[in-house]
Amino acid sequence: MSISDGIKIIDETKKIAKDHHDKNLNEQIINLQEYLISLSEENLELQNQINELKSKVEIPEDIDIDNDGFIVKKGDDRKYCPGCWNKERKLSLMPRKGIDRLGVHKYSHRCAACGTIVDTETENY
Numbered sequence: 001m002s003i004s005d006g007i008k009i010i011d012e013t014k015k016i017a018k019d020h021h022d023k024n025l026n027e028q029i030i031n032l033q034e035y036l037i038s039l040s041e042e043n044l045e046l047q048n049q050i051n052e053l054k055s056k057v058e059i060p061e062d063i064d065i066d067n068d069g070f071i072v073k074k075g076d077d078r079k080y081c082p083g084c085w086n087k088e089r090k091l092s093l094m095p096r097k098g099i100d101r102l103g104v105h106k107y108s109h110r111c112a113a114c115g116t117i118v119d120t121e122t123e124n125y
Contacts, residue, residue, distance in 0.1 A: 083116030
């Protein structure tokens with residue numbers, strides 16, 4: 001049974017109560033109607049929270065991680081920050097050119113948004 005079904009039942013009950021001219025019954029029906037409306041609002045809020053949590057947990061089918069540790073999208077040659085993705089599900093672009101900061105031909109690509117560093121064997125991706 002849905003909330004709209006409950007509202008229909010209340011409406012029918014209100015008609016019956018009106019025919020019997022029972023003030024107490026009418027007041028109780030109004031209380032029940034208000035309670036049902038508050039449940040409906042709470043249900044809507046919970047559904048929104050569920051959808052928000054799902055968007056944070058579910059990984060779209062076109063998102064993957066490559067062998068270097070970058071987040072990648074199918075059909076897109078750009079690479080994205082794994083830190084930003086894991087923390088906030090945001091796709092922040094990583095620089096294409098890495099810096100040889102260690103002097104051993106390991107190249108570091110640093111995310112401008114969060115500072116996450118991905119080390120690779122190649123200078124450019």
